[in-house]
Amino acid sequence: MTEPTYTVPRLLLVDDEATILTALAKFLRSRSFDVHTATSGDEALAKLSASGPFKLMLCDVRMPGLTGVEVVSKALAIDPDLAIVMLTGVNDAPTATDALARGAFDYLLKPVELADLHQAIERSLHRRDLLIDRRNIDRVIREEVDARTKDLQEMSMGTIHALINAMEAKDIYLRGHSERIAELAASIAEVLGLDPDTVENVRVAGRLHDVGQIGIRESVLNKPGPLTPDEYEHVKEHVWISMDILKPLTIVRGALEYIQDHHERWDGQGYPKGKAGEDISIGGRILAAADAFDALTSHRAYREPRSPKETLTYLESHVGGLLDPRIYEALTSVVRGRKTLAFSFIDDTH
Numbered sequence: 001m002t003e004p005t006y007t008v009p010r011l012l013l014v015d016d017e018a019t020i021l022t023a024l025a026k027f028l029r030s031r032s033f034d035v036h037t038a039t040s041g042d043e044a045l046a047k048l049s050a051s052g053p054f055k056l057m058l059c060d061v062r063m064p065g066l067t068g069v070e071v072v073s074k075a076l077a078i079d080p081d082l083a084i085v086m087l088t089g090v091n092d093a094p095t096a097t098d099a100l101a102r103g104a105f106d107y108l109l110k111p112v113e114l115a116d117l118h119q120a121i122e123r124s125l126h127r128r129d130l131l132i133d134r135r136n137i138d139r140v141i142r143e144e145v146d147a148r149t150k151d152l153q154e155m156s157m158g159t160i161h162a163l164i165n166a167m168e169a170k171d172i173y174l175r176g177h178s179e180r181i182a183e184l185a186a187s188i189a190e191v192l193g194l195d196p197d198t199v200e201n202v203r204v205a206g207r208l209h210d211v212g213q214i215g216i217r218e219s220v221l222n223k224p225g226p227l228t229p230d231e232y233e234h235v236k237e238h239v240w241i242s243m244d245i246l247k248p249l250t251i252v253r254g255a256l257e258y259i260q261d262h263h264e265r266w267d268g269q270g271y272p273k274g275k276a277g278e279d280i281s282i283g284g285r286i287l288a289a290a291d292a293f294d295a296l297t298s299h300r301a302y303r304e305p306r307s308p309k310e311t312l313t314y315l316e317s318h319v320g321g322l323l324d325p326r327i328y329e330a331l332t333s334v335v336r337g338r339k340t341l342a343f344s345f346i347d348d349t350h
Helices: 018-030 041-051 068-078 093-102 114-169 177-191 196-208 211-215 229-246 250-261 282-296 308-316 325-336
Strands: 010-014 034-038 056-060 083-088 106-109
Touching: 010 018, 010 041, 018 034, 018 114, 034 041, 041 056, 041 068, 056 068, 056 114, 068 083, 068 093, 083 093, 083 114, 093 106, 106 114, 114 177, 114 196, 114 211, 114 250, 177 196, 177 282, 177 325, 196 250, 196 282, 211 229, 229 250, 250 282, 282 308, 282 325, 308 325
Parallel strands: 010 034, 010 056, 056 083, 083 106
Antiparallel strands: none
């Protein structure tokens, strides 16, 4: 709570006995405090709300209406930085414990020596200032850590993008694959009417979905023919490699499940977890469709690319197996409507 700068500390005295209130106010004013008074808990809370902030409240325990102990919690709800000292004529240990547990700094018995009262107030004000300073220091440290963490994550993301670009540059059949998937997947998400955050997470997932292929042997990635069962199992590991690389980056947290699910199938025959239907994340289902479309329309070492029209026809036969029917319809809408720059070359006559 930001407080105005006052030349002297502002104190609020709360006591239903006018004689005590007047005497304490006179004494504390003589010690250069700006003293305000209240004769009940309700009046004290009203002044804290309307006339605050105060640095300290000296409050009687036994008063008509709200007790001093009840006032403690309510006062701190109004101003968490308020230092509170309780003053009572009854030596009641449970009440003192309750007041201190609720946030009071000190608990004094009447009659109290004025010098002792002054020391207790100064001690409580000093403790208040230390707590505020520590909280401010903690806040500055948290902000600095957050800023450095964000910088580190952005640097890590830059490194990951560089690795993807380097990986794709080594294989002419993969060049631009991640960027095409990102744009196509985001376009599908927009056609489905997903919210902007989800669309962006889908885009990020598309860009990063194959980062785990860094850990796959090049001889397997570039093999000009069918994979052996062992080679296929090796390729499947790229999903978990991707997760290991990306999990520490909170900046991509919203995209992680989509990346993990992008090889799941609507019929449950995919990997790595064999999810089926709507148990697969929406982003995973979108990426599966975008990935299949891009793979079929791209050159490979072992085959020529299909045309976009042929690819849509082929994928239609896999609706309900590989693909979510609703996602396929959105993919068709994107491709035929040229809703993404990545596919602006498409000609329905081919």
